[in-house]
Amino acid sequence: MSEQNRTESEPGTAGPIIAIENLGKKFVVGKTEVYALRNISLTIEKGEIFGIIGRSGAGKSTLVRCINMLEPPTEGRVLFEGRDMGALSKAELNIVRRSMGMIFQQFNLLMQRTALDNVCFPLELSGMSRETARKRAMEMLDLVGLSARAKAYPSQLSGGQKQRVAIARALAPSPKALLCDEATSALDPETTDSILALIRQINREMGITAVVITHEMDVIEKICHKVAIISKGVIAETGRVNQVFFHPKSDIARRLVVPEALHPDKMVVDHLYRLIFDGQSSYEPVLANLILACGQPVNVMYASTRDIGGTAFGQMVLQFPDDPAARQKILDYAAENLIYIEEFSRV
Amino acid sequence: MFNEALVELLWEGTVDTIYMTLVSTFFSYVFGMVMAMVLVITRSDGIRPQPVVFRVLDVLVNLTRSFPFLILMIAVIPFTRWVVGTTIGNNATVVPLVIAAAPFVARLIEQSLLEVDKGVIEAAQSMGASTWQILWKVYLPEARPSLINGSAIAATTILGYSAMSGAVGGGGLGKLAIMYGYNRYQTDIMFATVVLLIVIVQVLQSFGDWATRKSDKRNG
Numbered sequence: 280m281s282e283q284n285r286t287e288s289e290p291g292t293a294g295p296i297i298a299i300e301n302l303g304k305k306f307v308v309g310k311t312e313v314y315a316l317r318n319i320s321l322t323i324e325k326g327e328i329f330g331i332i333g334r335s336g337a338g339k340s341t342l343v344r345c346i347n348m349l350e351p352p353t354e355g356r357v358l359f360e361g362r363d364m365g366a367l368s369k370a371e372l373n374i375v376r377r378s379m380g381m382i383f384q385q386f387n388l389l390m391q392r393t394a395l396d397n398v399c400f401p402l403e404l405s406g407m408s409r410e411t412a413r414k415r416a417m418e419m420l421d422l423v424g425l426s427a428r429a430k431a432y433p434s435q436l437s438g439g440q441k442q443r444v445a446i447a448r449a450l451a452p453s454p455k456a457l458l459c460d461e462a463t464s465a466l467d468p469e470t471t472d473s474i475l476a477l478i479r480q481i482n483r484e485m486g487i488t489a490v491v492i493t494h495e496m497d498v499i500e501k502i503c504h505k506v507a508i509i510s511k512g513v514i515a516e517t518g519r520v521n522q523v524f525f526h527p528k529s530d531i532a533r534r535l536v537v538p539e540a541l542h543p544d545k546m547v548v549d550h551l552y553r554l555i556f557d558g559q560s561s562y563e564p565v566l567a568n569l570i571l572a573c574g575q576p577v578n579v580m581y582a583s584t585r586d587i588g589g590t591a592f593g594q595m596v597l598q599f600p601d602d603p604a605a606r607q608k609i610l611d612y613a614a615e616n617l618i619y620i621e622e623f624s625r626v
Numbered sequence: 627m628f629n630e631a632l633v634e635l636l637w638e639g640t641v642d643t644i645y646m647t648l649v650s651t652f653f654s655y656v657f658g659m660v661m662a663m664v665l666v667i668t669r670s671d672g673i674r675p676q677p678v679v680f681r682v683l684d685v686l687v688n689l690t691r692s693f694p695f696l697i698l699m700i701a702v703i704p705f706t707r708w709v710v711g712t713t714i715g716n717n718a719t720v721v722p723l724v725i726a727a728a729p730f731v732a733r734l735i736e737q738s739l740l741e742v743d744k745g746v747i748e749a750a751q752s753m754g755a756s757t758w759q760i761l762w763k764v765y766l767p768e769a770r771p772s773l774i775n776g777s778a779i780a781a782t783t784i785l786g787y788s789a790m791s792g793a794v795g796g797g798g799l800g801k802l803a804i805m806y807g808y809n810r811y812q813t814d815i816m817f818a819t820v821v822l823l824i825v826i827v828q829v830l831q832s833f834g835d836w837a838t839r840k841s842d843k844r845n846g
Contacts, residue, residue, distance in 0.1 A: 347752055369756075376754035387749035391767050391843045401753040403763065432843040445749075452753070 296360060296456060296488050297323040297346060303354030304341055315341045316512045319355070323456075323505075328482050328489045330503030330520070332535065335494060338512040343460050343492045347379050348372055360455070377405060380449025380487075384461035386441040388433040394420065394444045395429040401452045419447035423477060439470035446477060456488040457481065463498060475502050496535045500524065500587045508532050521587055525555055525619060533623075541581055541596055541623075550599045550606060551580065551623040554613075557592055565618060566595065573612050575605045596623055632815065635802060640822050643798035646716050646788045647826075650723035651731075651781045657724065658731030658780075661687060663761055665732065666739045673747065674757050690729040695787050698726050699794055714795035723787055731780045738772035739765050771842035778834020782827050789823065799823055 304316040316338045323329045333339040344350035346357055348364050357364045359375060367375060388397050398416035399409075407415070420426045423443040433441055442462060449457055459478065463471040479502045482489050491503055499506050499520055507517040508531055515529040527533040534542055537553070556565050570577060578598035585592045599606045613620045664683055668676035693701075699722040703713050706721040742765055750764045766773070792800025799819040807816025 349748060349751055373754035373756060376752060379752070381749065381752040383745055383749060385743075385745050387743065387745040389746060389764065389768060390743075391770060391841075400750075400763070404750075404753055404755050404759055434844045448753075458752075 294325055295322045295358075296325045297321075297490070298358040298361075299323075299342075299346070299355070300358070301355035302342075302345055302352045302357065304338070304345060304350060305353040314512055316345070316352070319509075319514055321507055321514070321517065323488060323490060325455075325488055326482070326486050327504045328479070328491060328502050330491045330493065330499040330506040331509055332493055332496065332499050332506060333509035337509045339492045339494075339509050340460055342509065343381075343458050343490060346458060346490065347376055347381060377401065377452045378455045379458060380452070380454040380456070381458040381460065382442065382445045382449050382462045384464045386433070386438070386445045386465075388441055388444055388448070390433050393430050393432055394425060394436065394447075397433070397444055398448045398451050401448060405452060415451055416447070419451045420444070422450070423447045437470075438466050439474060442466065442470075442474050443477070446474075446481070450481065450485075450487070454487065456490065459489060459491045461492055461494070464493070464495075471498070472501075478502060500585055502588070504588065508535065521592075524585070524587055524592070526621075536594070537581065537596060537623075538583075546580075548580075548598055550601065552597050552599055552620050553623040554595045554597055555592065555619045556594075557590070566597075568616075569609065569612055569618070573605075573608050575600050575609055577609070636799075636815075636818055636822065639797075639799040639802045639819065640826070642716050643785065643788055643800070643823075644826065646719050646723065646791075646796070646798055647781055647785045650720050650727060650784045650788065651777065653720065653724040654727035654731045654780060654784065655735075655777060657728040658735055661728065661732035662735035662739060663765075665736050666765065667757060667761070671744075673751065673760055687729040687732055690725070691733070693726070695722070695726050695790055696793065698722055699791060699796075714797075716797045719788060719791040719796035719798075723784055723791065726787060727780065727784045730783065731776075734776040734780055735773060738769040738776050741772055742768045771838045771844075774841055775834055775838040778831055778838075781830050781834075785823065785826060785830070 299319055299321040302316060302319040303314060306313045306315055319342060321329075331339050331342060341350055345352045346359075346364075348357075348367075351365060356366075359379070362375065364372070364375065388394075389400060392400065395413065395416050398419050399412045402412035402415060403409075417426060417429065420429055423446050425440060425443050425447065428436060428440060433444070436444065445462075446457075457478070462478070463474050466474060475498060478489055478491070481487050482502075489502075491498060493499060503520050505518065506520050506523055508515045508523070508529065510529075510531045515531045516523060516527070523532055524536055527536055539545070554566075566577070566579075577600075579595060580598055581596040583594060585594060599609055610620060612618075661683060665680060665687075666672055667674045668680040668683075670677060670680070672680075690698075702722050702725055705725075706718050707713050709721050710717045712718050746768060747760060747764060750760050755763065788796065788798055789800030789803065790796075792798065792802070792804045799822055803816050803819040806812040807819065
């Protein structure tokens with residue numbers, strides 16, 4: 280578990296880099312119109328890691344493709360550094376796209392090129408000389424820890440290594456933003472962690488804004504500063520990650536912060552409460568104190584430690600007694616002692 | 627059984643056949659490549675969708691492909707005369723061969739290009755690649771092994787067509803087989819041309835397979 284402090288430099292003070300305004304994306308299937316996205320408005324500040332989470336089919340991949348116009352939106356607009364992406368000519372768009380690197384779930388490396396030549400690719404596109412491009416590409420491979428495999432073809436690399444090459448390739452033209460479309464979804468948990476650490480390192484050291492698309496709350500909790508929850512093509516909730524984690528406002532957010540087995544439709548017991556404590560209070564026996572002080576038994580349904588932005592947070596799902604007076608006693612005790620508890624069964 | 631004159635005849639026929647095949651394959655490839663590129667980029671999910679252009683070219687390719695070669699060869703005789711000044715001999719055969727083979731080659735190349743991973747194309751677009759850059763730097767290099775394999779298939783098909791052209795004034799082994807084997811009942815010459823054609827096909831295909839394997843970097 281990381282010991283980093285929450286007070287590390289707060290990004291997002293330098294102004295927005297990406298502004299999405301009332302964006303909509305309509306597909307025409309046969310004679311019916313289907314909205315993949317509707318009324319999306321988001322502001323992504325310079326230097327932050329912005330997570331967009333949703334289930335498959337929620338529209339998150341379409342949304343990230345609207346940012347660089349791989350999928351032109353049918354409504355609203357996307358501003359990148361204040362420029363309307365939809366109003367650019369094809370040639371202008373291609374130049375602006377060089378300031379936005381993108382990485383993908385399936386890595387999308389050129390299979391007939393070596394790792395080094397893959398990283399050279401975007402540099403060749405902008406007309407950089409072969410020698411300069413190779414030098415820059417080597418630096419990038421070095422940054423992602425793969426300079427030893429420069430001459431390897433993608434088929435000779437593991438999934439994690441391929442994603443590192445893809446990251447090096449995305450960073451080679453010195454972009455201002457990095458769009459990550461389910462970048463860790465094809466990787467095992469350990470490799471996922473190392474790729475996430477790399478994205479965070481890039482964000483910190485190079486100041487590159489990252490937009491992270493994922494269906495895993497873990498990914499959001501580990502590296503994102505802010506999160507937007509997208510469901511059925513609309514934004515259900517958006518805010519700072521710890522804020523959404525502590526006080527989820529939407530049903531979908533409440534479902535995302537606990538494992539699926541605890542979702543209300545799967546739990547038959549009543550009087551469930553969610554208790555959250557941060558790194559400080561985890562040094563105290565919070566639950567034991569609560570039980571001793573109230574003299575009421577509680578049943579622990581679920582407990583875990585989450586790593587949110589590098590800080591440990593604990594959360595528990597508890598079943599309280601049936602007696603309303605007993606429950607109130609516990610809630611009063613919690614309020615007095617600044618323990619955050621919210622009712623869970625009414626989701 | 628084979629006197630010197632006959633061997634000379636077979637040798638000339640072989641050289642003519644290889645000449646016609648290679649020259650026709652080359653030109654079919656050039657025209658086929660252009661058509662295939664247009665088809666791939668203009669299709670509805672291509673990088674430059676142009677439904678009208680796509681439909682017209684698609685129908686044109688199908689039309690030409692549905693023409694039996696023997697009939698096409700005769701039908702284009704005026705055009706052949708206009709291009710090479712004659713309607714007999716090797717160069718005259720190349721014209722209908724290219725007309726017949728180019729659409730076929732276009733389909734082969736189209737298939738090869740469509741095999742290129744859509745995600746890689748998308749990645750190139752996300753990096754700001756232009757349509758030309760995607761064609762030259764992504765589609766063609768990524769499809770290279772498949773394109774080499776396809777060119778071997780194209781060459782063997784064109785070889786078969788070239789033999790047919792012996793019926794209407796073309797040269798090569800086809801002419802020998804028809805003149806000696808069919809018109810004069812010399813089955814030994816017929817047999818010899820068949821063996822030579824089989825050998826040429828084998829050599830072409832083996833070379834194609836070898837070059838395909840050699841160029842593919844996907845198998846480690």
